[in-house]
Amino acid sequence: MFNPSDEHLMVREMVRNFVEEYVEPQALEYDRLERFNLDLFKQLGELGLLGLTAPEEFGGAGMDATAAVIVHEELSTSDPGFSLAYLAHSMLFVNNLAVNGSDEQKARFLPGVCSGQDIGCMAMSEPDVGTDVLGLSTTAVQNEDGDWVLNGRKMWITNGCIDDEGTPADIVWIYAKTGVDDRGRNSISTFIVEKGATGYSVGQKIMDKTGMRASNTAELVFDDCIIPAANMVGEEGSALMHMMRNLEIERLALAAMAVGISRRSLQAMNRYADERQAFGKAIRDFGQIQRHIGESWAEYRAMRAYIYDTARKMTLDSGGHRLDSDGIKLFATTAAKNIADRAMQVMGGYGYVGEYVVERLWRDAKLLEIGGGTLESHQKNITKDLARDPDAILR
Numbered sequence: 001m002f003n004p005s006d007e008h009l010m011v012r013e014m015v016r017n018f019v020e021e022y023v024e025p026q027a028l029e030y031d032r033l034e035r036f037n038l039d040l041f042k043q044l045g046e047l048g049l050l051g052l053t054a055p056e057e058f059g060g061a062g063m064d065a066t067a068a069v070i071v072h073e074e075l076s077t078s079d080p081g082f083s084l085a086y087l088a089h090s091m092l093f094v095n096n097l098a099v100n101g102s103d104e105q106k107a108r109f110l111p112g113v114c115s116g117q118d119i120g121c122m123a124m125s126e127p128d129v130g131t132d133v134l135g136l137s138t139t140a141v142q143n144e145d146g147d148w149v150l151n152g153r154k155m156w157i158t159n160g161c162i163d164d165e166g167t168p169a170d171i172v173w174i175y176a177k178t179g180v181d182d183r184g185r186n187s188i189s190t191f192i193v194e195k196g197a198t199g200y201s202v203g204q205k206i207m208d209k210t211g212m213r214a215s216n217t218a219e220l221v222f223d224d225c226i227i228p229a230a231n232m233v234g235e236e237g238s239a240l241m242h243m244m245r246n247l248e249i250e251r252l253a254l255a256a257m258a259v260g261i262s263r264r265s266l267q268a269m270n271r272y273a274d275e276r277q278a279f280g281k282a283i284r285d286f287g288q289i290q291r292h293i294g295e296s297w298a299e300y301r302a303m304r305a306y307i308y309d310t311a312r313k314m315t316l317d318s319g320g321h322r323l324d325s326d327g328i329k330l331f332a333t334t335a336a337k338n339i340a341d342r343a344m345q346v347m348g349g350y351g352y353v354g355e356y357v358v359e360r361l362w363r364d365a366k367l368l369e370i371g372g373g374t375l376e377s378h379q380k381n382i383t384k385d386l387a388r389d390p391d392a393i394l395r
């Protein structure tokens with residue numbers, strides 16, 4: 001279930017080795033510095049991971065949703081912040097383009113992002129709008145030359161800047177309002193903004209995050225930003241479909257990050273329970289410690305099975321997986337936060353300091369309950385989907 005083919009197993013082993021050799025040694029330092037390790041990130045391109053789900057003809061690896069889960073799980077056992085940067089690039093930009101772009105756009109942009117020459121991001125959220133995404137206020141208006149003129153601000157954009165000098169992402173997948181539809185709702189379109197576009201800049205790199213500090217988060221500014229007509233993705237007003245399709249793989253990948261955090265936390269508390277002696281015996285012998293380990297094991301196994309089962313059923317080029325993509329993220333993210341918390345509790349004072357890793361995982365885990373949809377939005381979606389399709393409970 002977790003490695004359904006030899007190819008999946010090879011990817012897992014390759015990423016696991018890469019994590020051990022290169023990711024783990026830098027993870028604590030980059031968290032402390034609140035810095036994105038761009039050089040290390042580019043090495044993922046050499047391994048063929050940056051275009052994991054993109055077609056091979058455009059420089060990708062042509063793999064499936066299960067492979068995406070494997071890579072995010074493995075990276076997050078060591079450095080969830082680095083894994084979040086990977087997610088923003090490979091799932092929110094690359095996969096989005098691979099699924100929704102035209103062949104001309106794929107040929108133009110995919111080779112650069114698959115190799116790691118260009119770093120991509122996805123800009124949906126705004127300073128005043130997150131969950132209520134249809135209420136976004138960034139606008140795009142077509143001028144007489146046929147170009148689009150973009151105005152607005154995007155907030156919380158992972159990879160929005162790639163360094164501490166305010167260098168913006170090389171390429172942005174962005175949603176903007178282009179009118180109002182016949183039901184009076186905002187009509188939203190998708191555009192690709194390239195580095196060097198007039199009026200595109202970084203407003204700020206957002207500092208002092210609780211966790212995920214090894215990924216850069218930025219506010220992006222679009223001030224009369226000119227976008228060529230050829231950089232509109234799909235038809236005018238078709239962004240909702242792009243968003244919904246991409247949110248499903250985003251939630252799957254975020255849930256996979258919860259698996260990585262849980263696995264590492266469980267390993268840490270399981271090992272420590274033998275090493276630590278108190279009152280003349282290993283703390284593993286205390287019932288309260290057994291409860292921490294036992295509950296964590298069961299939750300870890302349950303989330304892992306639910307997530308890989310959902311991945312197995314998920315097709316990347318169509319939507320229709322919302323119920324379980326919400327379900328896995330709702331369950332796994334809170335479970336991961338609780339498992340990291342239990343690991344810290346089992347490890348006492350040592351768990352509370354950076355050297356023992358779980359304090360960082362505990363901080364990183366919290367973001368998973370907010371980014372890519374809050375817990376409340378998952379509860380709302382699940383309830384809505386079950387009203388529409390009550391038989392899902394029987395299947």
Ligand SMILES: Cc1cc2nc3c(=O)[nH]c(=O)nc-3n(C[C@H](O)[C@H](O)[C@H](O)COP(=O)(O)OP(=O)(O)OC[C@H]3O[C@@H](n4cnc5c(N)ncnc54)[C@H](O)[C@@H]3O)c2cc1C
Pocket residue numbers: 088121122123124125128129130131132155156157158159209212217367370371372373374375376377380
């Ligand atoms: C580190 C980080 C990285 C991020 N990366 C990206 C990125 O790369 N690209 C991007 O576009 N965005 C990104 N985000 C934004 C993220 O997706 C949003 O923070 C998230 O969608 C929530 O939006 P919000 O913060 O505006 O909160 P709000 O939507 O304002 O929500 C505030 C509270 O109200 C609740 N709420 C809102 N509506 C409802 C409702 N209908 N019913 C019940 N409760 C409700 C929410 O659940 C929450 O508890 C990132 C955020 C962070 C912190």
